Amino acid sequence: MASGYHHKPHAVCIPAPSQSHIKAMLKLAKILHHRGFHITFVNTEFNHKRFLKSREPNSLDGLPDFRFEAIPDGIPESGEDATQGYHFGCCRRTWNPIALFYTIPACSFMGFRKFRTLLEKGLAPLKDERCMTNGFLDKEIEWIPGKKDIRLRDLPTFCRTTNPDDIAFHFTMEATEKADKGSAVVLLTYDALEKDVFGKDPLKPMGYSLWKEEIDCLQWLQSKAPNSIVYVNFGSIAVLTPEQLLEFGWGLANTKLPFFWVIRPDLVVGNSAILPPEFETETKDRGLIASWCAQEQVLNHPSVGGFLTHCGWNSIIESVTAGVPMVCWPFFSDQQTNTYYTCNDWGIGMEITEEATAPLGSSSTNLDNLVNQVLLRKRTYNF
Numbered sequence: 001m002a003s004g005y006h007h008k009p010h011a012v013c014i015p016a017p018s019q020s021h022i023k024a025m026l027k028l029a030k031i032l033h034h035r036g037f038h039i040t041f042v043n044t045e046f047n048h049k050r051f052l053k054s055r056e057p058n059s060l061d062g063l064p065d066f067r068f069e070a071i072p073d074g075i076p077e078s079g080e081d082a083t084q085g086y087h088f089g090c091c092r093r094t095w096n097p098i099a100l101f102y103t104i105p106a107c108s109f110m111g112f113r114k115f116r117t118l119l120e121k122g123l124a125p126l127k128d129e130r131c132m133t134n135g136f137l138d139k140e141i142e143w144i145p146g147k148k149d150i151r152l153r154d155l156p157t158f159c160r161t162t163n164p165d166d167i168a169f170h171f172t173m174e175a176t177e178k179a180d181k182g183s184a185v186v187l188l189t190y191d192a193l194e195k196d197v198f199g200k201d202p203l204k205p206m207g208y209s210l211w212k213e214e215i216d217c218l219q220w221l222q223s224k225a226p227n228s229i230v231y232v233n234f235g236s237i238a239v240l241t242p243e244q245l246l247e248f249g250w251g252l253a254n255t256k257l258p259f260f261w262v263i264r265p266d267l268v269v270g271n272s273a274i275l276p277p278e279f280e281t282e283t284k285d286r287g288l289i290a291s292w293c294a295q296e297q298v299l300n301h302p303s304v305g306g307f308l309t310h311c312g313w314n315s316i317i318e319s320v321t322a323g324v325p326m327v328c329w330p331f332f333s334d335q336q337t338n339t340y341y342t343c344n345d346w347g348i349g350m351e352i353t354e355e356a357t358a359p360l361g362s363s364s365t366n367l368d369n370l371v372n373q374v375l376l377r378k379r380t381y382n383f
Contacts, residue, residue, distance in 0.1 A: 008038040008065060015103075017044045017073070019236035020314045024103035024188050029066075038065040044073035053212075097183035102176070104313050106187050106194045107147060107341050108334035111155040114144050115173035123152060124159040125166060132160065146196045154340040157332045172333075188313060190320070193346065214290040217260060218297060224258055227305035231298055231324075233262040234310040238331035240268050248308075249275050251367030258286040260304075262293055299324050308367075311335040311349075316342060325349060327370050 011032050015025035026041065033039045043051070048070035102109050118124035123139070131137065137153035137160070144150060152159070158168040179185045221229060230252065234240070240248070245268050252259045263273050295315070298304060299322035308327045309315045316338055319326055326349035330339040342349040350370050 008036060010038045010040065012040045012042060014042045015101075017047050020312055021103050022047065024314060025101060028101055028186065033066050039067065041066070041068050043068065043070055045070045046073050099184040099186055100179055100182040101186040101188075102179075103188050104334045105189045105316075105338060105341070108156055108313070108337045109176060109187055110144050110146060111150075111334070111337050112172050112176040113179070114141075114155075115159055115169065116177065117143070118155075118159055119173075125161045125164050125169065128162055131162075146194070149344070150340070154337055156334045157336055188317060190317075193320070193341075213292050213294045215294070217288060217290050217293050218301065220288050221260065221298065221301045221303045224303040226302045228258055229301075229304045230255065230257055230259040230306050230308060231304045232259060232308040233293070233295060233315070234267065234329070234331070235312045235315060236264070237312075238310045239266070242268055242270070242272050242274075245273060245275065248367070249279050252287070253279060253282045255367060256286075259283075260288045260290070260293075260298065263289055263291065265291055296322070311338040311342060313338055320348065327352060327367070 011029070013025050013029045015021045022043065029039050029041055048068070104112075115124065123141075126132070126136070137151065139152045141147070141150050141152060141155065156172065158166070158172050161169050163169075232248070232252065245263075252261065265273070267273055296318050299307065299318050304322075304324055306327065307315070307319050307324045308329065309319065310331045311326070311328045312335060316326070326342060328339040328342055328349045329352045330336045339349070339351050343351045352367070352370065
């Protein structure tokens, strides 16, 4: 391939404006750059400024053939099609090839792809709120390729709406249906994990963060014994109620094990991420709390023996790569499907039920049992 700038193929990378999507897209962009592509990586102005704030003022200067650009993030007043694939339409009109990169596993992708069938079969949207509790969500879905023993509740949560015009349901349905019109489809997955659904070569680990990463935690981990630390991180979007924060906090305290817990400034509803003095007294010699960290470095540290996670797909991929077993607390979207496969099909995690994290739930008393069963066993998987 020619080395001159003007002879390089040019890839414009436009991720959805959230931490996990940007991180996964940047990994792909770096691989393309390594293969000889000129890269233009496009963020919204808001996220562009956030990244500069978390790093250094010149951190996005990049190379001549790997440029970062920012676009306005205001929505036009008409706004009717603001959430749709405008960049997809632009590329189609100019006949540029377009690859659709879905930062989710193949099993979740196939679930989203069948939303139209759920609609046609009258399974979604739900008829009323009673369907959430009367066993309707336990209905087995037998017609999704590569999926077995899947229930309606194991599909991405956007199908649980009772609103026939729900934006998230229709947007994700239409976004995955666009795969038929793209020049190529890229999924973030492992061939060994999802050979029955869809196979792609795994991507190699690289980093990107919209938050300032606290590096002191790595020194703290260095002082701990191998496989002794419970690492807790619920990702960049999931939120907890103050009651859930306490449930997880006392659950960690009850384990009597050392832990490293990432609590974002906006993790708790109402920005009240406050743990009582009694918790600090109980855990002061064995617990570390940070606002953000370099997760891949943490998971690959030999002192980390297990991962309490929301089951975002980036987190699962990084945990599998590091060989760290998981305790799963799915929050929304594809995370329920990810959890189903992690716990039932791949056997590399156990699930905390939603009821267990409610007020007076059981997570504060049985998390220690889950940790002993799952988290601190040998850091290896056999697929």
